[in-house]
Amino acid sequence: MPLTKDDAVQIHDRLIAEHGGTSGILNERMIEFAVATASRKKDPVYEAASVLEFIAKNHPFTDGNKRTAFASAATVLRLDGRALVAQDEAAIGFMLEVSANGLTLAEIASWLKDRLERLEEAEAHSMKPDEEDRPGSEEETKRSAIQETLEAHKELMKKLSKL
Secondary structure: OOOOOHHHHHHHHHHHHHHHOOOOOHHHHHHHHHHHHHHHHHHHHHHHHHHHHHHHHHEEOOHHHHHHHHHHHHHHHHHOOOOOOOHHHHHHHHHHHHHOOOOOHHHHHHHHHOEEEEOOOOOOOOOOOOHHOOOHHHHHHHHHHHHHHHHOHHHHHHOOOOO
């Protein structure tokens, strides 16, 4: 269940509303390209790394690019049934290094992979086969994953908003 442009924009808008900053999109096509490129990755860790790298390095939003990049990647991983677990200071340093073009896609993927934990089965947001036919279930799953991701990383998002 890949992230869409609308998902990334929803994540951005929620982060700006909650933690401040200037709302707006500088380049909508960049966001579309970021999620389309990421969705072609076969490994969810590389999918998450790709969307994180593209948004953090290319700044398609007016403000909140590091926050949006991290939260988008964490949402991709949560949709795969994994939680991104990192100390806030380590995550801040990581995001600063990524946004300064200091890491390759493989290095970003490695950093993410080293900080993953499997969600409990009851919390996992991978779609079950019997849910595929229900209208709206994919959107509901994504909305829930975004909400849980933003809640899990609330303090980090607050700290990143100050940079």
